Amino acid sequence: MNPLSNEEQLHAYVDDALAPAERAQVEMRLRADPDAAHRVEAYRRLNLLLRAALDPLLEEPVPERLQHLPTLRARRTSWLRPAAFAASLLLAGAAGWFLRGAADSRPAFGDALAVQAAAAYRVYTPEVLHPVEVGAQQEEHLVSWLSKRLGAPLRAPYLGDAGYRLVGGRLLPAEERAAAQFMYEDVRGRRLTLYVAGSPEQARETSFRYAEQNGVSTFYWIEGGLGYALSGELAREELLKVAEAVYRDIAMRPQKPRSQ
């Protein structure tokens, strides 16, 4: 970091963010500079006022809906014990939880996403000669091309730890928009696809949902304005592990540029 300006030093002094030596330096300056000393006083006073104004909020009773977190428990079960996943989905569904706000467009978009992803999986994974449009050896080009076409920064998650390597990807139609498909395979040649499409503005973010069609399992979710669907001919628990790896990879390395 750049050295602090005089003014920044005063703030850092007030917020107790200075090393002892710098602290002593500022204190010396304050004795010689009444204007700076007044500012320091004013900043301190603001801190006190803000705390006095906002601390009472901590005493407010927590509303019912945040207190009991029943929803959180249902979700937690699903995450921590994959074996209980089906059961918890049922439970959560019964509680209206995964479908909270069933009137909004989320289920419709999510369901369509799962169907399209599974269809694209079935069409392209059996391909021997042309499974992808752009291969993994041109990963950077692939990702920037698809990002451009979807109008959103994408990434091809690294799934090496789950035993899958990137084969490549292609551009696909999704409703009126573009979608991307990344294909992966393991050492035995078993393939998975990650299908990504822009979500409608009003679609809410969701946690994992699961669908199975004709032997193709799909986990799908909506996050950060994009719908993701991971499809494969795998048991649910096995696919869930990979889905979590995808999720983690995307969540841990946000694409957005650091804002100033």
Next chain:
Amino acid sequence: MEEFERRVTECIPRLRRYARVLTGNSTAADDLVQDTLERAWSRLRLWRPGSDLRAWLFTIMHNVHVNGVRRRRAEQTGEPLDIAIGGTQEQRLELRDVTRALAQLPPEYREVLLLVAVEEMPYAQAAAVLDVPLGTVMSRLSRARAQLLSLTNGDTTPGLRRVK
């Protein structure tokens, strides 16, 4: 796991306060808290035990809020913060002035004040929560305080009046 749940629950009042400062409105604030808690649970595996839970939850809240605002493409500022004020008449006036002034600041200034001045987070932690460089935290903080002071200039406190 129960330990995690207990600690998250302990953070709820602080999350509600942060949310209130961000949104200005108690219903929107509790919606934001709920979304944040949901997200936190779905990301449980990303939380490193031993790391600061408050900072982690605040980071999630900041992101949920920023994404929501970006999606709505509308930002409300200047609406009075929905905060009840107690104390003596004189204190109430003073606190009312400062909350009013706070409500007029841009959200990124309100946020940095909440984190640093009220929550007393170290600068580096506030920078991590907001996903901005340390220098940005400092420049926002100094601008936020300058604006807050100029907005509360009509205040009767001598300490504030002396300052331009």
